[in-house]
Amino acid sequence: MLAVGWVLRNRVEDPRQWPCRLAPVCTQPWQFSCWNRNDPNRAKLLGVGLDAPEFVLAHAAVWAAVAGTTPDPTGGANHYHSRHIAPPYWAEAARETGTIGDHVFYRL
16 A cells, blocks of 8 residues: 555656546546446455554555655656556666565566
8 A cells, every 4th residue: 555655755756647646547537446446346345444444544544654654665666557557658668666465567
C-alpha cells in the first residue's frame, strides 16, 4: 500500500503528465483499475467503510507517502502492475525500478 501511495505522490509531483492533486490522479480513467466502472474490485472498494481496518491501514499508508514521512520504496515509480499479468504495452518504454510483493514498478 505504501508503494502505491508513492506512485500516486510521484504522479502528483509531475503535473506535465498528470493532475496536480491526489483525487484526480487516483480517479483518472484507466489509470488505477479499481476505479474503472467494470472492474470487479470497484464494488469492494466502494463497500469499505471509513472505519474498516483495511481503510484505516490504506489511508495511513497513502498519507505517509504523500507527506514524505517514509522513503520511496519504488525508486520514483509512476506506474506499476501485478506480476500475475503480462506487462502492459507501456512497460516496454518504461524503466523498471523494482518489484515489491506481487507488483512490478516502473518510471515512465
